[in-house]
Amino acid sequence: MSKNSKLVYSTDQGRIKEDKSTTPAADTGDGIVRLHRETKGRKGKGVTLINGLGLAGDELKKLAKQLKQQCGVGGAIKDGVIEIQTDDREKLKALLEKQGFTVKLAGG
Structure with a gap:
């Protein structure tokens, strides 16, 4: 098995469930929020990707909403x-x- 593979099934236990109780740490990066424009894989429709917020979980959901x-x-x-x-x-x-975020426009 490689280091990046994840066990999803075992003949002893059956299906292995992920532990969702652990929340991934927020990616703080360099403290600058970057706005990327992307159309790839979206049939020409543009979306804006917001990276580097340094928020996790409910705070991120609240800001997105x-x-x-x-x-x-x-x-x-x-x-x-x-x-x-x-x-x-x-x-x-x-x-x-x-x-209060420091924002940069990045990409197209």
Whole structure:
């Protein structure tokens, strides 16, 4: 077995369930929130990815919900990254700076 593989089934125990009680640590990075625009794999529809927030769990969900409501769009949280279904990065930048984050526009 390689180091990156994860056991999902054992003949002794059957299916192995993940331990969801442990919350992954928030990725603080360098303290700068980056807004990336991405269309790859989305049939040309643009989304904005928000990285480096340094938040985890409920705080991240709360911020994502607030940003989606203020922009009037949908979105999701995947692997600690907020995806907002809009190309309006300037509006997102203003909203995040208002909350005290240091924000940079990155990528396309």
